[in-house]
Amino acid sequence: MKGKIFIIEDEASIVQLVQHNLEKEGFVVSSSLNGNEGLKELKKFEPNLLLLDWMLPDLSGIDICKNIRRDSNFKSLPIIMLTAKGEEEDKVKGLESGVDDYVTKPFSFNELSARIKAVLRRSDPKVVANELIFDDLKLDRIEKRVFRSDKEIQLGPTEFRLLEFFLTNPKRVYSRDQILETVWPNNVNVESRTIDVHIRRLRQSINIEGKKELIRTVRASGYSLV
Amino acid sequence: MKGKIFIIEDEASIVQLVQHNLEKEGFVVSSSLNGNEGLKELKKFEPNLLLLDWMLPDLSGIDICKNIRRDSNFKSLPIIMLTAKGEEEDKVKGLESGVDDYVTKPFSFNELSARIKAVLRRSDPKVVANELIFDDLKLDRIEKRVFRSDKEIQLGPTEFRLLEFFLTNPKRVYSRDQILETVWPNNVNVESRTIDVHIRRLRQSINIEGKKELIRTVRASGYSLV
DNA sequence: TCTTAATGTTACAGAAATATTACAAATTAA
DNA sequence: TTAATTTGTAATATTTCTGTAACATTAAGA
Incomplete structure (x- = not known):
């Protein structure tokens, strides 16, 4: 059984690309283009993993991250952060705030896919079963x-x-x-x-x-x- | 019997990834996020191999390398250097300064693992299955x-x-x-x-x-x- | 029941992937 | 250096797979 992945990212083209490809790999995917709504939808959707943009129009990725970690139902939800180049310095801060991994834009889908599977393998092995x-x-x-x-x-x-x-x-x-x-x-x-x-x-x-x-x-x- | 590996690398996410996977393979792993402390801890830890980041906030990888080679107890400690793309030209210099191998970031864990074993096989055959x-x-x-x-x-x-x-x-x-x-x-x-x-x-x-x-x-x- | 559209079945030729062979260049050993 | 071994590639042979067309069967509505 393949897992569910939620995406919060404001660049529609990225969402489209990633969502389409992940679905092709058998994941069930849902997404939101902004932070506040995304948070709500996410909690309804109950994903196995979250792809989270670092910079969003309303909330920052960090804020979302913290919010999620406070919610006992999602305390251990694996999060992969999508950061743009130049935000590198923030990486450590991001990791401290409970992110499991990050991927720097622009990224290839294969790279992202590999990271996703690596994280899921640690957190929830059965969703990436071979x-x-x-x-x-x-x-x-x-x-x-x-x-x-x-x-x-x-x-x-x-x-x-x-x-x-x-x-x-x-x-x-x-x-x-x-x-x-x-x-x-x-x-x-x-x-x-x-x-x-x-x-x-x-x-x-x-x-x-x-x-x-x-x-x-x-x-x-x-x-x-x- | 599997050996001990020490990691000096400032990107926490890399350390986390590598450490976790190496431990899964049965190695005993310890790590440090910066050069000076790393050097001290390393000498206490007495690893069979060192993974060393090329660029560190305080000391450069080269400096650490030289320091280690001067210490008679660690003269022959195998070192694998982690370099970022673009630092390629420095590779040769790195190897001259006594590095046993290098891996370019971003790398897959499998790649790194293979290199580690190859180096250990040469330097310390008993710590790795032959x-x-x-x-x-x-x-x-x-x-x-x-x-x-x-x-x-x-x-x-x-x-x-x-x-x-x-x-x-x-x-x-x-x-x-x-x-x-x-x-x-x-x-x-x-x-x-x-x-x-x-x-x-x-x-x-x-x-x-x-x-x-x-x-x-x-x-x-x-x-x-x- | 008849008609029609959709699906099932079959056979086959061309395409694509792999196996095999031979050979020249490169490397290593003597 | 010469001889022997190893390597990569190209050419050829062989195997397996693919897509299509033609025909058969089935299901559903008139």
């Missing part, structure tokens, strides 16, 4: 293996990614377009019907004699793992 | 020997490092890029297909009649030891 499990299906991202009822299954690269995708959000129905966008590399143009064929291949591979069908077709909507 | 074993495969890092089912196998230097790499994380699938980054010396540019050839050579060497294949090809992902 194994995705659903029913009697198990997918190991590190070893790149898939098992159904402990029996190993061989999948081609695309079928592997497809299954990985479904496993990050089981039960949810995805349209062909959503599947294409996430599972296929960017800028690749494939016929939407192609997905049907891959679904077929995946089904054929993961279906075991006597066991129930795991991929549901939702007519006019798409597919889901059930 | 035999890697997987299945009926055994690699001795000190004697640079490899055995399969107790039968010695001759490997070229590159194949040796390649196997050593796989043995540090068996089962895990590595991409060609990851392999290149870790197994080849820094800044060397080799074709990614070259790895295929070395994999082939390694396979040829370690495969024994009748025994199972040990290197798995994972299409679109890389290779792993299984």
Whole structure:
């Protein structure tokens, strides 16, 4: 199970980039463009981690940080601070105020992603599990293996990614377009019907004699793992 | 028995990250945020290795280095320097002043950890494991020997490092890029297909009649030891 | 029931990834 | 120095995967 991440950051473009990519990795993401509202929403959202901009129009990141640390429900919420270059001197202060890590803008998404996972691994290991499990299906991202009822299954690269995708959000129905966008590399143009064929291949591979069908077709909507 | 490591570095977040992870690996770790105090504590602590920041608020890394080299008790203490990007030109100078290795910030913990072990392996083999074993495969890092089912196998230097790499994380699938980054010396540019050839050579060497294949090809992902 | 649109299934050719081989250049040992 | 070993790459062979088109089947509404 992947975790929930909340973002408080006033630069919409950053929020968009980060949110989109984190969702692609299977995180559930919510965000706010300013401090005060963000604080409220955050407490409703109950994330596993907070990405927090250092400089916000209304409150400073530090203030938010302190507020959060005072709230017993969020005392141990991991926080990663996003700072701009030149605010370096403030780093120590930031860390003293209870930040778990910081990333300096501009950053690459990969860098951020690595930091997020590192922090989560310390604070909440199960949300960055390398194994995705659903029913009697198990997918190991590190070893790149898939098992159904402990029996190993061989999948081609695309079928592997497809299954990985479904496993990050089981039960949810995805349209062909959503599947294409996430599972296929960017800028690749494939016929939407192609997905049907891959679904077929995946089904054929993961279906075991006597066991129930795991991929549901939702007519006019798409597919889901059930 | 794992050794003791001392860290002198003024960025608290780095210290925290590194210290935490090293302790997880079984090292005993102590640290200081500035040079003068660090020097004193270090000499009390008597580490097997020192991680030293290049730029410190009070003393420069070089000064500390020289101080240590003058002290007959610590003349041969292995030192790994942490430098920021842009200080590259200083590298050689750093190495001349008796540093054993350096790591450029930002670094991944894995990178640092590998360097630490490499340095310790040279200077103080007993504090770091020197035999890697997987299945009926055994690699001795000190004697640079490899055995399969107790039968010695001759490997070229590159194949040796390649196997050593796989043995540090068996089962895990590595991409060609990851392999290149870790197994080849820094800044060397080799074709990614070259790895295929070395994999082939390694396979040829370690495969024994009748025994199972040990290197798995994972299409679109890389290779792993299984 | 008939019609139509959506999905399932199959086969196949081209594409892409990996395996293998040979060789020249570079490095090391003798 | 010469000989032997090791390395990286390019060329070629082989394997596996992919996307599409064509046809089959199913579901839902008229």
